[in-house]
Amino acid sequence: MGQYVVYGRGKTGKALCKLLAKNNLPFCTFDDSTGFDGNKSAFCKSDTVLLSPGVRPSAFGYVQCKKCGAKVVGELQYSFEQCPSKCVSVTGTNGKTTTCQLIHHILTSCGVSSKLLGNGGVPFCSQVENCTEQDVVVLESSSFQLANATSFSPYISLFTSLAVDHLDYHPTYGDYVKSKLNNFVHQRKNWYAIFNADDKEVLKLSEKSKCFTLFYSVDNVFANCYYKDLHVVVNLFGKLNQVFCPQLGEMPRHNLSNVLGAILASTLLGVDVATAVQSATTYKFLPHRLQLVLQKNGVCFVDDSKATNVHATLSAIDAYRHQNVALILGGSDKGMQFDSLFSPQKRNVVYYCAIGQTASAIKQCAQKYNVCVELCCDMQQAVAKCYHAIKNIGGVVLLSNACASFDMYDDYQHRGCHFQQVVKETMLD
Secondary structure, eight states, X not given: OOOEEEEOOSHHHHHHHHHHHHTTOOEEEEETTTEESTTOOSOOTTOEEXXXXXXXXXXXXXXXXXXXTOEEEEHHHHHXXXXXXEEEEEEOSSSHHHHHHHHHHHHHHTTOOEEEEETTSSOHHHHGGGOOTTOEEEEEOOHHHHTTOTXXXXXXXXXXXXXXXXXXXXXXXXXXXXXXXXXXXXXXXXXXXXXXXXXXXXXXXXXXXXXXXEEEXXXXXXXXXXXXTTXXXXXXXXXXXXXXXXXXXXXXXXXXXXXXXXXXXXXXXXXXXXXXXXXXXXXXXXXXXXXXXXXXXXXXXXXXXXXXXXXXXXXXXXXXXXXXXXXXXOOBOOSOOOGGGTTTTOTTEEEEEEOSTXXXXXXXXXXXXXXXXXXXXXXXXXXXXXXHHHTTTOEEEEEXXXXXXXXXSSSHHHHHHHHHHHHHHHHXX
16 A cells, blocks of 8 residues: 655655644655665655655655656645645745745735745745635745646746756756746646746746736836836736835845835735835845945945855846955855856956855866956955955955855855854954
8 A cells, every 4th residue: 555755854854744644644754864764665656755845856765766656746736735825936046035025024014814935944834734715825936846846836926037056956957947837837827927027038938838927127118017217117907006116226136126026926916006015115135135244444245145056146246236346256066157257257346256165166267267266265364355355446345155055154144144253353353
């Protein structure tokens, strides 16, 4: 007799076990380190394998369960099938977390019952039994979670950006993109798919949408939501709404983009446009995302440790395109190519340094474009050298690594906090 096999014993795996136990369903657990619990010794065709998002396609157990023909279901898919709530699913290489937080903030500010679940936060499966038809579930959906979500159909899907990432998990970039498509390709025809019109790759993917397709843009007046002359403009179903909001014009471009996407999604859920815009202005952006740490002698120190891929770092550089930038790169290797950081050379970056596992690879890549990158042994040296490089001309010391953090730190938060600590200790002495 077949049973459920929970693959993974981390946070999501434990939550899946609790859900199955509550529903009196037979299950066992498995991970590649310790194998099965109980008497089970191998996957079989009659198993339904519930996959935690951290399990890679190349993992031993994953290969075995596919080989025997077991049914593999991702945690996102399994939870969605049991959820009675309207779901808003946000994916993208960058901007997922902020956009989800913004949607949740707008909804809750307006009295809408909203649950913020998914990637990096509270597992969907841990709350699905508490979801009702009156709730809106805002899901941050990673490529890991979407990879096995083959009939996932959220009420609203939103796609923020697309660039090469996670090639340490996905065999190819094509596999990465294919998993992302599951955010919207299975939606019902009368549901909504929202795309960032300013991202060329996302715009191409929008052609695959089979439901109501909508767009947001920082400045494209043909989009359904855009920003012009200090107004947020929402054009939906033949009705044009304009809301004066000058404070949004002070935001970095990528933050404004996330705000506009969140406003558009919220209006589709019934929130008045003016109310959505006002609620968005009260949102406090998350730390380690272009966070100003300190200003001294005309130099700003900015923590963008959340930039764990090249696309995010390019956005950060663009945010300070009118200022001199001393840039700290480097971290653990995710199979990234760094060429676009140097070709063409970003003219506002006047100094590059690199730390961590990828430092030498970054330096070698830069040399192809006659760009000098200085290797630094640790964060303290990197901060000191960057400050020295621009202290006489003014500008920004920018930590925006274009890499993950696991070579030297627990996660990007740990890295960002250490940067902030080093800055304050060094500059306030």
